[in-house]
Structures are given as C-alpha cells and as structure tokens.
Amino acid sequence: MRIEIVAVGTELLLGQIADTNSAWLGEQLAAAGVDSHFHQAVGDNHRRIVLALRTALARSDGVIMCGGLGPTQDDITREAIAEVMNVPLVRDPAIEARIEGFFDARGRTMSDNNRRQADVPAGAGVIEQVRGTAPGLICPVGHKVVYAVPGVPHEMAEMFERGILPDLRRRMGEAGEEAVIASRVLRTWGTSESGLAEALQGRIDALDDALDAALTTAAATAGGSGAVNAGGPGAVTIAFLASGIEGIKVRLTARAPTDAQVLAMLDAEEKEVRTALADEFGDIVFGTDDQTMEEAVALVLLDRQLSLGVAESLTGGLMASRLVDVPGASRWFRGGVVAYDSAVKHSVLDVPVGPVVSEAAAGAMATGARRVLGADVGLGITGVAGPDPQEGHPPGTVFVGLALPDNQLITRELHLPGDRPRVRQYSAISALDLLRRALLDQPARTWGG
Amino acid sequence: MRIEIVAVGTELLLGQIADTNSAWLGEQLAAAGVDSHFHQAVGDNHRRIVLALRTALARSDGVIMCGGLGPTQDDITREAIAEVMNVPLVRDPAIEARIEGFFDARGRTMSDNNRRQADVPAGAGVIEQVRGTAPGLICPVGHKVVYAVPGVPHEMAEMFERGILPDLRRRMGEAGEEAVIASRVLRTWGTSESGLAEALQGRIDALDDALDAALTTAAATAGGSGAVNAGGPGAVTIAFLASGIEGIKVRLTARAPTDAQVLAMLDAEEKEVRTALADEFGDIVFGTDDQTMEEAVALVLLDRQLSLGVAESLTGGLMASRLVDVPGASRWFRGGVVAYDSAVKHSVLDVPVGPVVSEAAAGAMATGARRVLGADVGLGITGVAGPDPQEGHPPGTVFVGLALPDNQLITRELHLPGDRPRVRQYSAISALDLLRRALLDQPARTWGG
Numbered sequence: 001m002r003i004e005i006v007a008v009g010t011e012l013l014l015g016q017i018a019d020t021n022s023a024w025l026g027e028q029l030a031a032a033g034v035d036s037h038f039h040q041a042v043g044d045n046h047r048r049i050v051l052a053l054r055t056a057l058a059r060s061d062g063v064i065m066c067g068g069l070g071p072t073q074d075d076i077t078r079e080a081i082a083e084v085m086n087v088p089l090v091r092d093p094a095i096e097a098r099i100e101g102f103f104d105a106r107g108r109t110m111s112d113n114n115r116r117q118a119d120v121p122a123g124a125g126v127i128e129q130v131r132g133t134a135p136g137l138i139c140p141v142g143h144k145v146v147y148a149v150p151g152v153p154h155e156m157a158e159m160f161e162r163g164i165l166p167d168l169r170r171r172m173g174e175a176g177e178e179a180v181i182a183s184r185v186l187r188t189w190g191t192s193e194s195g196l197a198e199a200l201q202g203r204i205d206a207l208d209d210a211l212d213a214a215l216t217t218a219a220a221t222a223g224g225s226g227a228v229n230a231g232g233p234g235a236v237t238i239a240f241l242a243s244g245i246e247g248i249k250v251r252l253t254a255r256a257p258t259d260a261q262v263l264a265m266l267d268a269e270e271k272e273v274r275t276a277l278a279d280e281f282g283d284i285v286f287g288t289d290d291q292t293m294e295e296a297v298a299l300v301l302l303d304r305q306l307s308l309g310v311a312e313s314l315t316g317g318l319m320a321s322r323l324v325d326v327p328g329a330s331r332w333f334r335g336g337v338v339a340y341d342s343a344v345k346h347s348v349l350d351v352p353v354g355p356v357v358s359e360a361a362a363g364a365m366a367t368g369a370r371r372v373l374g375a376d377v378g379l380g381i382t383g384v385a386g387p388d389p390q391e392g393h394p395p396g397t398v399f400v401g402l403a404l405p406d407n408q409l410i411t412r413e414l415h416l417p418g419d420r421p422r423v424r425q426y427s428a429i430s431a432l433d434l435l436r437r438a439l440l441d442q443p444a445r446t447w448g449g
Numbered sequence: 450m451r452i453e454i455v456a457v458g459t460e461l462l463l464g465q466i467a468d469t470n471s472a473w474l475g476e477q478l479a480a481a482g483v484d485s486h487f488h489q490a491v492g493d494n495h496r497r498i499v500l501a502l503r504t505a506l507a508r509s510d511g512v513i514m515c516g517g518l519g520p521t522q523d524d525i526t527r528e529a530i531a532e533v534m535n536v537p538l539v540r541d542p543a544i545e546a547r548i549e550g551f552f553d554a555r556g557r558t559m560s561d562n563n564r565r566q567a568d569v570p571a572g573a574g575v576i577e578q579v580r581g582t583a584p585g586l587i588c589p590v591g592h593k594v595v596y597a598v599p600g601v602p603h604e605m606a607e608m609f610e611r612g613i614l615p616d617l618r619r620r621m622g623e624a625g626e627e628a629v630i631a632s633r634v635l636r637t638w639g640t641s642e643s644g645l646a647e648a649l650q651g652r653i654d655a656l657d658d659a660l661d662a663a664l665t666t667a668a669a670t671a672g673g674s675g676a677v678n679a680g681g682p683g684a685v686t687i688a689f690l691a692s693g694i695e696g697i698k699v700r701l702t703a704r705a706p707t708d709a710q711v712l713a714m715l716d717a718e719e720k721e722v723r724t725a726l727a728d729e730f731g732d733i734v735f736g737t738d739d740q741t742m743e744e745a746v747a748l749v750l751l752d753r754q755l756s757l758g759v760a761e762s763l764t765g766g767l768m769a770s771r772l773v774d775v776p777g778a779s780r781w782f783r784g785g786v787v788a789y790d791s792a793v794k795h796s797v798l799d800v801p802v803g804p805v806v807s808e809a810a811a812g813a814m815a816t817g818a819r820r821v822l823g824a825d826v827g828l829g830i831t832g833v834a835g836p837d838p839q840e841g842h843p844p845g846t847v848f849v850g851l852a853l854p855d856n857q858l859i860t861r862e863l864h865l866p867g868d869r870p871r872v873r874q875y876s877a878i879s880a881l882d883l884l885r886r887a888l889l890d891q892p893a894r895t896w897g898g
Contacts, residue, residue: 015476027464316773317766324765
C-alpha cells in the first residue's frame, strides 16, 4: 500500500510555516507498515490542487490531503476532490446541524461560509469532527482512495488515528499486506555516530544474515518465483539518528505478524544492543523513546533519595531550566545560582578569587551550590561559550564539578564543538550526563538521605 | 518564473526530520518575487527521483533539488538529473582535486565514493562548494533549469544565495519579470492577532485602495486588456504571523522596480503601523526582523547603563538562559538565583516566610536578586506552572516583581494560558517585556549607573 501525502496551503509554499504535518503523517504511516514514496505541498488554488491530486493518484494507491477544509473562501480542498471524483458536492444536513450546534453552544452566529464545511463529495464517507467544525472525508476514486483531514495539527492527528488508520488497516488486510511494525529508541550521549555503528556492526551483520535466510526460505516457499516481499518475514533493523544537542538515537524497528512477536523481537534486540554498547562505552544509553536526559537524572536522584542544587556560569540557567521541565521536580530539585559575573561566583558561592575558567572554580561552584541551596548533591559548570576566548582558553573549554553527599568532589575538563548556543547546550547535557553516570556508579546503599 | 522545490531523502518521507529546507527556500523565493506552486519530497530511489523531477519540470519553469549529493551509495540525485537530461555523467578533474585537497588538509583518506561527488551531468554548470565536498549543479533541460544543492541546511543556504539566486535574477531579467521584493517584520508582545488586525484595519484598507488604484491605472495604460499582473505596480501588504511563545509578528512586504523604492515604501509603512499600534497599545513593538526580546532588553539596559540580576521560581532559569544567549551579556547581566524550593527563596533571597505565590514574594525576590547579585535592577518571578494548583492558585497564575535603582518596586499579576512548558515560556517573555517597558517609561537621566 503506497500512500502519498498532499499538504494544502499557500503558507507552506511561502515558508511561513514548516510542514510538520507531513513529517508526522510519514512517521505514522511508516510505523503502520504503509509505504509513502512522495509528499507534495500545493497552494490554495483550485486548478493546482486538482493537478497535485491527479499526479498523486497516478503514482500511489491512495492520498492523504491535509488542509483546506476550513470555512474561508481559501479552503477549497472539498471542491478539488469533487472535481477529481467527477461528482457534485452535496450538503449533509447532519453535519450542518452539528456545526450549528457548535456555534450555538458558544453563543456565536454561524456564517454561510461555515455551512460550506457540511459539503461532501457525493459518494464520500465522513470522518466526524470531534474537536472543531470541519469533518474529514474518505473519498473513493476508482479502486484508490483520497482521505482529507484539516491542517490543524491536533485535529489532523486525532482524525488520522480514529478515521484513516483503521480504514488503511482494513484495506491492507484485504490486500494481505497487514503486518505489525514497531520501533524502540535507545538514546545515547557521549560518543559519535561512527563509534556507535562500529560497536554495533556485529549486530547489524547478524540481523542482515537473519533477514537473508528468512527471504531465501520465503522465496523457496513461494515456489522460487523471485517475487519476494522484502518486509514479509519477521525482521529487525537498526538505524542511527543524530539528534544534535540531544545526542544520537539508536532505533530498533521490528516487523512481524503479531504484536506479541514484535514486542519479543524488540526486547531481545534491545538486550543485545545494550550489552554491545555497555562493553564498549559503559552507561551511554541514558533513556528510551521520548525520555530526556533530565528525566534520566530525575529517576536516579529519586532512586537514591537525593536532592540537587546547581551553579552555572556559561550555561546561564539552561541546566536548571531543563531540570525544572520535569513534572514533580520540586521533589528533588532545590534550585540554582546563575553566577555569570565573576563577582557573583565569589560573593554568593564562595569561589576563591582567581581564574574562574578552571577545574578548581568548577569544584568550588559545586560545593557552593550544595551548601547555599541546601542540597545533597551540587553540580557546578564554568567555561567559555564564545565567541571570544577567556582567561586564555578557547571557546568550548568547559569545566564541570560534582560535589557528592560524602564530600567527594569530582571534576572534569571538556572540549565541546560549535558556536555559542551549541557550546552552551552541549555543556548542559554533558554535565547532566556526568551527574547521571556518577550517581549510577555509586551503590544506592552508600548514599545519605 | 515558477520554481518547484524537490527535496530528496527517505528520512523526510519517514518523518525522521521535518523538511525545513523547503520552507526556507520557499520564503527566499517569495522574497525574490519568484512563484513556487508546488513542493515535493521523494526518497533515495532512482526511478522515483526521475519521476518526481519529470513531474516538476512538466508543471514549473525550473526545479531546485535539495539533497542526495553526498558521498554514499544512497546519494543519487546526480544520476537522476543526468537521466532526465539524457546525458552521461562526466568526472570533473578540478572538483576531484578540490575534494582530494579537502581530505588531505584533514589528514584523512578519500574513498572512491567521495570521487563520485566530482561527477557532473554533461553540459551542467557547477556551483563551487566552499563548506563541504559536494558542489551544486545548474543543469539546463530544454529552456528550463534544474538546480541541485546539498541537503545540509547551511551549505544549501549558502549555495542558494551565491549560486542560484543570481542565476534566477538573470533569467527573470531576460524575461522582463524582475522586481525587488523585501519584507520587514515588526515583533509584538502583549496582544492578540485579532487585536492587531483591528488596530491596523485602517492601514490594510488604505493599502488595498492604493493597490486597486494602481491596478486600474496599469489596466488603462495596457489598453484595457484586462491582463494585469497583480504584482506589477508598487505595492505594500501587511500580514500577521503568530509565533507562539515569541509573540505575533506583523510583516510588511513591499514590491517595486528598485531597491530604493522598496526601502522607502517599507520605511513609510513602518512609521504608519508603529503609530497605529502605539495609539492603541503603547510600546508593544519590541523589535524588528530577527531581534529577540532578550536583545531588546539588552539594548535598553545598555542605553540606561544598568546591570540586571534575576530571581526565578517557576521559570527555573529560562529567563537567565535567554539573557545569556545575547553575545556580550557580561556587560550588563550579573546572574540569577533559581529559587525553586521555597527554602531557597527564604535563605538566599530573604523572601519573608509566608505564601510564595504572591505579589509580595515576587517583589521580595526582585529586591533580593538586586542585593544578592549586586545589580542595579532586580527582576523576580514566581507562580504556578502546573499541572497542579499551588497555594490555591490555578496553573498560569504568575507574579512578577521589578526592583529599580531608585528603590521603586513594581509588581504585576499575570494569568497565562497553556500547559506547563508553555506557561513557563510565556512567563519568561512576559517578565522580560515588563522590564523593557518599565525601563522605556523612565527618562534615561533619572537612572543611576
């Protein structure tokens, strides 16, 4: 099943907004095992929407049109689909009544334009609108299908899951294409994409061999016809996604006939990958799926029943801000001191007078944060964000200090790449990762409350 | 001149990254007066890239292909263009030597794959690569043109400006289509899009009338043929762009035959718009074009020769972090205290024991920040980010305090919408805007150094 996405809206062509809907839909389709070979964007122009839709139908089995279902004169996706279907638009009294109710409930008057949202191409099915006023459409075109959903992201997403995905699954079931596909992401910090690839080369080769063997079996079963569906047999693949300041993701994707099989395959492969990475790099996997570094830090602090205070210079509040992003942070986060000016380092944190871009200063900041903020653990960071050098150090030179409950003090010197914003972002996540790894190294029982 | 953008890369179809390149290119083309009626995205597949390119050439005057010029076996844009041009690829010795030099300079060995980047379709021109290894291409296809640039955003942008835009302008000049189009953005904080639209309705009507009059004149000049190019006469338009946590942008776009005319039109309209907005809302325009709120704050602090210290609760370092983003912040920013835990508010900032979600606490935080951080101005913020209420206040309740050099204390209560991250972001920019407007209200001469 090949589905093409057609995003409708002049604002997309003018670059006033980026087309995040198509990216989201592409990800959902891939996860459902549906191929998508082309995306298009087109403006609010009848002739051109018709042309884009005809182009998409010629090269794909179905189309998802996103946008152009609103109440203004610019919203003409309905009309374009009706022309391609070669049918009239018919006003649906039930939809009209629902839209009237929507306006009544808000004490607002309904304009004639809003009634246009009740127009449906003859022969099309409707995906009921539960959040706004524009319903979605399921439009048969010969043996192919055109879905239409609003461009408002949360309305689009809700209709895709409730109305489009089940219809797609039904069509794939009829075509014998149905399979379960699921992914799991392992998030890493502290090594390069090529380093990860090298450490996992053995796993990638093993998975390739397993797929080849399965394909050979499938081909033999199919009577040696040679027409093998590459995604047919159960298979796991590994991909790397560099996510900039959030590290590098290792994505495992499994495909199999049932949910249980896919889950078992992901569990087994996750274990293999974690072992291979731990052998090479230690604890570089800080989280899975959407888990952030600050959430990983929160989990280990809660597990060890420790509170945290931070002292920041070049990061200027970035670390504290990321930590506060975690709901419930008040259970373990005391606060921070942004000691941007050297005088603040000395007066508030008791950092000795002297060089402030140094291991000694980072350690004193950590100790100061722990004491001033009344925390079990203090994390301090100082360095040069750039663009200019400072105290003879080039931009990217960063010192991290970590003051632990047993008065142990750990310091690290880092050299980070990039411009000023990037050095600041890398510094914040690097320091949080140092904290995470240091706490993991300590058996829970040695920590005070 | 109609240019179609074709983005190449399977990762775009899978939604692993959003296609920000096409949005950027669309914005640049619009600013240059070039129409773009369609965008496409296609995966790393030879047959399908050829199909997408042929589709684009059939309905547009030219194509910009973005991506697929790298050194791996997946990078096949060169081959696809050569097939559509019906010419062979020819290895260019000068490009090959430059790529070799690139590797030599880094002490790395060049693989055969890297040599493929020196392949050029016979008859194509080259846009030299100055940042990486893949050159761009300018490929004639009949009387149409296909440009190809790498998908790395900064390489793409640099090549577009240096190689593609001048070529496009030359072609438009030959076709008699050239006009200068430029935009200016006025950035606002503190009112709604509908409020802005209402305040500027008079200007929008006046501009519409001016355009109608110009079109009528042009039609009369053209002998009443009716075929009037709507963009032909000099014209200014106003558009609103809601930018979420960064406020609402008012974009003025002018089109005229010369740079000087466009500039004069923008200057005149900016004055009209600023007057209309100031009459209605006061100083809601905080910056122009790419200027951020923190840069606006920096400018007024530098102008008044004042230093700043902040105390943050729910924003947890967001304000400090935004301020440190401004290069040269050390000239006016002392630092901050992230008093997330109530105990830190009391011990570090001397906030009296009692409710911490209150105007009194915000004022005490501002005063404490000013004193502890040795700053001329102290800014304090406390409130409820959610998801749970606190001290009987619902999420979105925020108090801001501002301690000024003459010991004047200003406090404000705000009620902000959205979920936890949004309340925090809105809080930070609202507090910075309060600071900016308060400082602007004060004549410079009353301030101490």
